[in-house]
Amino acid sequence: MNKKQLPFYLTFFLSIILWGCAEEDSASESPILAKGYDRHVELHWPKTDGINDYEVWVSTENNSFSKRTTVQDTMYMDFVNDLGNNLTLKYKIVGLNEQGENLEIGTTQANTMDFSDExxxxxxxxxxxxxxxxxxxxxxxxxxxxxxxxxxxxxxxxxxxxxxxxxxxxxxxxxxxxxxxxxxxxxxxxxxxxxxxxxxxxxxxxxxxxxxxxxxxxxxxxxxxxxxxxxxxxxxxxxxxxxxxxxxxxxxxxxxxxxxxxxxxxxxxxxxxxxxxxxxxxxxxxxxxxxxxxxxxxxxxxxxxxxxxxxxxxxxxxxxxxxxxxxxxxxxxxxxxxxxxxxxxxxxxxxxxxxxxxxxxxxxxxxxxxxxxxxxxxxxxxxxxxxxxxxxxxxxxxxxxxxxxxxxxxxxxxxxxxxxxxxxxxxxxxxxxxxxxxxxxxxxxxxxxxxxxxxxxxxxxxxxxxxxxxxxxxxxxxxxxxxxxxxxxxxxxxxxxxxxxxxxxxxxxxxxxxxxxxxxxxxxxxxxx
Structure with a gap:
């Protein structure tokens, strides 16, 4: 996320709550916020001191986690066409420090669903x-x-x-x-x-x-x-x-x-x-x-x-x-x-x-x-x-x-x-x-x-x-x-x-x-x- 956009980070979460297009998926105790749409899930997580890169992992129902990407941002839009439609997904964010050590940031769940035209x-x-x-x-x-x-x-x-x-x-x-x-x-x-x-x-x-x-x-x-x-x-x-x-x-x-x-x-x-x-x-x-x-x-x-x-x-x-x-x-x-x-x-x-x-x-x-x-x-x-x-x-x-x-x-x-x-x-x-x-x-x-x-x-x-x-x-x-x-x-x-x-x-x-x-x-x- 561009540093000039950080002041609006919290506004995004407020607008998620206010907007009823798709249900909020994140577990309330998780530091990761996820919102499922039709063909993608949007993920946000807090920036962590000492962490340079973040791995995004996903699991479909009853399956093991697989890595989706590595990013330096604290926001990721995961297009899940390859995984199917109307999904229940579990996400895990893992931080990597300069020494290559892993730190699990948290997990959360998201659902995708077929959208009407509206x-x-x-x-x-x-x-x-x-x-x-x-x-x-x-x-x-x-x-x-x-x-x-x-x-x-x-x-x-x-x-x-x-x-x-x-x-x-x-x-x-x-x-x-x-x-x-x-x-x-x-x-x-x-x-x-x-x-x-x-x-x-x-x-x-x-x-x-x-x-x-x-x-x-x-x-x-x-x-x-x-x-x-x-x-x-x-x-x-x-x-x-x-x-x-x-x-x-x-x-x-x-x-x-x-x-x-x-x-x-x-x-x-x-x-x-x-x-x-x-x-x-x-x-x-x-x-x-x-x-x-x-x-x-x-x-x-x-x-x-x-x-x-x-x-x-x-x-x-x-x-x-x-x-x-x-x-x-x-x-x-x-x-x-x-x-x-x-x-x-x-x-x-x-x-x-x-x-x-x-x-x-x-x-x-x-x-x-x-x-x-x-x-x-x-x-x-x-x-x-x-x-x-x-x-x-x-x-x-x-x-x-x-x-x-x-x-x-x-x-x-x-x-x-x-x-x-x-x-x-x-x-x-x-x-x-x-x-x-x-x-x-x-x-x-x-x-x-x-x-x-x-x-x-x-x-x-x-x-x-x-x-x-x-x-x-x-x-x-x-x-x-x-x-x-x-x-x-x-x-x-x-x-x-x-x-x-x-x-x-x-x-x-x-x-x-x-x-x-x-x-x-x-x-x-x-x-x-």
Whole structure:
């Protein structure tokens, strides 16, 4: 366990007790905690002085112990496909010191059981939420840009937090309170830490940078000239924060105070500044040293719709509707009339007009903004996102490059790690890498098709693709590529969209903000979910 995750160790055990997806298996007197799922058992034990390595041993009913692995961590996820289904298992943890001497830490019992579809989805949502709970950067409480289980951080950015990814993960923390995985008091404390950090972190005309050092609140440059305000990432962050405000605004004194502080952050964001002095378009970046040199106007269609919704909804620094229609919609030039695999698209997906862009375009703006029944003069956003998803899936099913593993139960192209670094995968720009977030975050649009991917990944790939914070960021059976790495911007949409599929919680909260309803009307949207 990473030393920065140790403060959240006890929280894990509390959330096990609170969560009813699967029964707690550990004997109360044992120092080992074990929880059985469908195809794996998660084990935790206390760190022991003088012990460098731990052996995990298991015994099925009435059989002798056999060794499963040797680890240096004090947490292990044992995938037991080789042992069978619906098992009663006994575990033993043995510590090894530098002299090679054995010390038995303890024993415990765990049971695995067949999961219903609902239990499986619940498990995936819960594990993914843990990225933003157990895995949070400890000083700020924010979501780290990345977590590498393999420990290799080539950019030395373990303490760097992401504004947009945190905004996505906020929806998971709200869901965790609502489902009883954490208490409301714990949620308030975490959000208080986040808001305190954001109140004192670098801001540029009320807008946060893409990356921030979690220990200091200082901006970390995203690129040479991108060292100031990032309007889009800040929009993703505020989308989540407004949902928190709505969740707590009628609560107790502490909860109302938190909601009021978020409201202040919201009202001090200078959306109008990011029009470069009144131009009919928003610009992505402003730098205190390079000013507008990035010169990146937000023109549709891509992941940035939520930026215009928030900018138009601002009660203090609103933009005119003309910026949306002339800038984002390009005076009507945003529209197209293309079809792929029998599914029409009515918006020009920037650089990917024929078959749509990477699937995060159907996710990032819609964690709070409910696409169901959302229309304006340019599109029906539910139909656009659903067709975008189905085209992406159809490409993978057709598999024109004949990549290994692709099919009805393994599809989904979006921005993620790849064999050579990072890429925005899409039809026509397919490198043979499947990103689990693509199909999983699409579950509101394609529930059965997305569930098939979840089942295939968990039951057939197992420990290659599933770890302590849910499914890893990317995989490529074609290249035998299974990195044990996570990115906040990919984990966040998974937990947020699974919860929207199950309860619509994030949609209800964000759409319940009165300013958002006014902003949508101002831009000519109709919303009838």
């Amino acid at each position: 239990e499986l989805i619940n498990m995936v949502e819960y594990y993914t939420f843990r990225y933003f709970w157990q895995g949070a950067e400890p000083t700020s409480g924010m979501g780290p840009e990345r977590i590498h289980i393999d420990g290799d951080y080539p950019q030395n950015d373990q303490s760097v937090v992401t504004t947009g990814g945190t905004g996505f993960g906020i929806f998971g923390i709200i869901a965790a309170m609502d489902r009883g995985w954490i208490t409301k008091e714990q949620g308030v404390a975490r959000f208080d830490k986040m808001v305190s950090f954001l109140e004192n972190a670098d801001r540029f005309h009320g807008v946060w940078p893409h990356w921030i050092y979690g220990e200091t609140g200082k901006a970390r440059s995203f690129s040479d000239k991108d060292n100031g305000g990032d309007l889009v990432e800040s929009a993703f962050l505020m989308q989540g924060l407004l949902a928190v405000r709505e969740y707590f605004k009628n609560g107790n004194e502490n909860e109302k105070n938190l909601a009021n502080r978020i409201d202040h952050l919201w009202k001090t964001m200078e959306w109008d500044w990011y029009t470069q002095g009144g131009h009919d378009v928003l610009y992505w970046h402003w730098s205190p040293t390079h000013e507008w040199e990035m010169d990146f106007p937000l023109e549709g269609y891509n992941e940035c719709l939520i930026t215009y919704i928030l900018a138009a909804s601002s009660p203090t620094h609103s933009i005119p509707a003309s910026a949306y229609h002339k800038g984002w919609a390009r005076s009507g030039g945003i529209n197209t009339d293309v079809e792929a695999y029998g599914y029409p698209l009515h918006l020009k997906h920037n650089g990917s007009e024929a078959m749509g862009g990477p699937l995060f375009w159907a996710h990032y703006s819609y964690l709070g903004l409910n696409p169901k029944g959302l229309t304006d003069q340019y599109a029906n956003y539910w139909e656009e996102n659903k067709n975008h998803t189905l085209i992406n899936r159809a490409w993978c099913v057709e598999n024109p490059n004949d990549y290994k593993g692709y099919g009805k139960d393994l599809w989904g192209l979006t921005a993620s790690y790849t064999t050579t670094g990072y890429a925005a995968h899409r039809p026509g720009g397919d490198l043979g890498v499947i990103s689990p977030t693509a199909a999983l975050s699409s579950i509101p649009y394609t529930p059965e098709e997305s569930l098939n991917v979840i089942k295939n990944l968990y039951y057939n790939y197992g420990e290659k693709v599933f770890g302590r914070y849910g499914f890893y960021d990317a995989l490529s059976p074609e290249n035998d590529y299974y990195p044990k790495r996570y990115l906040a911007i990919d984990q966040g949409p998974i937990v947020a969209m699974i919860e929207n599929y199950r309860s619509g919680l994030g949609w209800k909260l964000f759409m319940g903000a009165p300013e958002i309803q006014e902003g949508l009307k101002k831009l000519g949207f109709e919303s009838n979910p």
